[in-house]
Amino acid sequence: MEASNDPPGPAKAEPEESSAKPIHVSYYMNNGVLSVRETDLKDAYELKEEIRRGDFGPVFKVVQRTTGQAAEAKFKRLPRFVRRQEALREIEMLFLFAPHPNLLLLHDAYQMLDSKEIVLITEPLQGCSLLEWLVSGKERVTERICAGYLRQLCSALKHLHAASIMHLDLKPESLQLACSGELKLTGFAVARRCGEEPSLLRGDAEFSAPEQLGSEAATINTDMWPVGLLAIVVLSGVSPFWASTKEEMVQKVISATWVFPDSFSSISKGAKDFISKLVKKSAETRMSAALCLDHAWLDGTAAEKPLSMATLKEFWGRYKSEKPASYVHRFPKSEKAKQSEDEKK
Structure with missing residues (x-):
């Protein structure tokens, strides 16, 4: 991911090389x-x-x-x-x-x-992503197991958002496992403090929220859209906005039009309700991480029926082998930024 015109920060932290010795x-x-x-x-x-x-x-x-x-x-x-x-x-x-x-x-x-x-x-980490672990066959995967991992993800996001930090790059490889088996959220190269005003971000489109592909500013609820998508993926192996071309994928995400895959016929109403309250075009109407933790589907009582991992294996194989479809998000200029430009003229 690339960013430009950020406020002073890590760009000024890189020291100059020493001419005397490394x-x-x-x-x-x-x-x-x-x-x-x-x-x-x-x-x-x-x-x-x-x-x-x-x-x-x-x-x-x-x-x-x-x-x-x-x-x-x-x-x-x-x-x-x-x-x-x-x-x-x-x-x-x-x-x-x-x-x-x-x-x-x-x-x-x-x-x-x-x-x-x-x-x-x-x-130390296992060196294994959550999806790699789920498709490995080392664990009997059920709705309850998946809900448990998603609860850990929402707990991490609640902590980040309380610190006014947006992750902005949630995707399958962001979810790693500690040696203890706990979920670890990683991949903070694109993360921003709330209120920062980068003019440009680059990333991949498949798990990006509609506002990241359009002209709206990101908020902490931008992180909640991919939580819903990741729930669909781990439960069914289907990525609802994937397309064979980047252009088609971007248009599908921006339209925010989707339906549950056929394989969701055996998935509980609680899981569907959880996902439906996250994969919503308007960021303001999505559940926050805190509200997710209060949702009944994450309370440890989700269904114990084993899930088939065959489609998830196909998804993971495709996802690892493909080059991510990149997007370019140009943030709208705030009134503060516009005023600063006018003062320089």
């Missing part, structure tokens, strides 16, 4: 501003074995030298400036909110200026 820096929040200091990752952490490969580089097991606490280090090789800006945005957002059981916990963050690598030190 240096390492760590990031921290100083009075709400992402700041840097010279330090070396290996002074604080002992690198162990590589445990998997991430999208931008290896992931290592690490141990904190003073406490012996295990963690994982995600090395991101990011030669492009815009990619580093995205990573810094994610670091800033992860530092902003207080810890929560269903939000990825960031311990530290470093940058190797000689190699353009950014390293995130986080709590």
Whole structure:
């Protein structure tokens, strides 16, 4: 995802390269501003074995030298400036909110200026997304199981929204699993504080809300649209707004016209009611994360009948193999921004 014309923030946190020798820096929040200091990752952490490969580089097991606490280090090789800006945005957002059981916990963050690598030190994860786990056959999947994971997602969003942070990029790979089996919401490169006024965001359309593809400003309820879509996907394996072309997909989302798939004939009324109150064109009329947690379908009494994972396996195979259909969202200028431009003339 790319953003431009953001308020001062992580874009100014990236230090200049040293002409004398390569240096390492760590990031921290100083009075709400992402700041840097010279330090070396290996002074604080002992690198162990590589445990998997991430999208931008290896992931290592690490141990904190003073406490012996295990963690994982995600090395991101990011030669492009815009990619580093995205990573810094994610670091800033992860530092902003207080810890929560269903939000990825960031311990530290470093940058190797000689190699353009950014390293995130986080709590250990399984390296497995929620959907990968559901289709693995290792768990008997029922409505109640799915409702439990969605409850954890809504709990994470309630915590974010209470801190005036919008995620804005909820999709299947955002939902990872901790070693304990708990859901962890990840992927904060596009997240924004409420009230920030970026002029442009890029992302993928399939799980984006209508206002993200149109000309309306995003709100915390923008995050609730994809919660409904993800509920449909995990329960049926059907993505209601998917299309073979980006243009058709965007038009389907903007129209917000959809029906439950045929496979929902065996899904409970409670699940349908939950989803219907989220996948609504008007963001103002969607349930908030707090209201979702009060919904009867998430109270632990959902149906225990096993769900077929065959269609979900097909969806996951297609989703992983396809290049996401990107969208470009140009935010409308606020009166404050227009006034500032007029003053400069």
